[in-house]
Amino acid sequence: MKTSDVIVSFRGVRKTYDGETQVVKQLDLDIYQGEFLTLLGPSGSGKTTCLMMLAGFEFPTGGEIWLDGTLLNKVPPHKRDIGMVFQNYALFPHLTVEQNIAYPLTVRKLAAKERIERVQHALEMVQMARFGKRYPAQLSGGQQQRIALARALVFEPKLVLMDEPLGALDKQLREHMQYELKSLHEKLGLTFVYVTHDQGEALTMSDRVAVFDNGIVQQLDTVDRLYESPGNAFVANFIGDSNQLRGTIASVDGEFCELQLLDGTRLRGCNIGGAQVGAAAVASIRPERMKLAVNGTRNGGNALTGEARGLIYFGDHVRMRCGLREQNECFVKVPLGTAALDTFAPGAPVALEFAPEHLRVFGLAA
Known part of the structure; x- marks a missing residue:
């Protein structure tokens, strides 16, 4: 891919919470327009912290994070033009499905007519058009996950971030949703950045995977190369059997x-x-x-x-x-x-x- 296709750039990014232990160490990482990039690693490896810094819920101790030519270091989350899907879905229980999905559009003060059209389109995109009047408590886990995804996509963000979004689902539904997410990514052409500790999930969905350990990217590569040509003993042991x-x-x-x-x-x-x-x-x-x-x-x-x-x-x-x-x-x-x-x-x-x-x-x- 060409340098001109880079949409996100981490430059020398570091993060510490206590001033001593570095959760992320000197991260240099380019994310390309339209790719599905997964941040993979065990608990405490730094992958989620990187996602939170990109989303704006954490700020780097050092270095710079760029999105489409804009320095993000001090930009608040709601001004980053980034969609976010959390593991617990974070849906508002007192709002209907339609109102949940419309929330990002309301914050951005879109006209009512356009809000209605976009919400309907987002519902159709995740095959949930029949459920607009229901409340989150009336939905299954998989359905809630789809609504959270629709809410992240409805305002047409430059980037979609996902933090273990399938972690609460049972095995069969999780595998089904992996294929759905990958299919939706290919259809929309958006840039997805996905965090998981499940290496099977990473291999199934990703174009490239960044394998984290101890705050460092051990290897950044396509899934076939990660599996067939691991660059060190940690990657060889962590990816596959x-x-x-x-x-x-x-x-x-x-x-x-x-x-x-x-x-x-x-x-x-x-x-x-x-x-x-x-x-x-x-x-x-x-x-x-x-x-x-x-x-x-x-x-x-x-x-x-x-x-x-x-x-x-x-x-x-x-x-x-x-x-x-x-x-x-x-x-x-x-x-x-x-x-x-x-x-x-x-x-x-x-x-x-x-x-x-x-x-x-x-x-x-x-």
């Missing part, structure tokens, strides 16, 4: 290296970050990238031996739990119908194989 193998860098060969495990096994993998020989390291490999070796044979690449521990059923596949010498258990994705499953027995020896390009090796700080 991942097996971890610990050892020491035994040799380096260009972009690859050899990792010696604690039991002496040597594995070849991508040397992410350029760790040196002798450095302690952790390697990451996805369960679907590991295969059960047929008859214990090895068709090139890496090989590990261990013992079968158990099976976990996932519908279209099973995960086999495998014990490894001096390592944590690992999981291998095994398609249903695989011959080895017919003779599975806990404690039986297993041989695993995987390609070096799928093993990502991260040096650990001394």
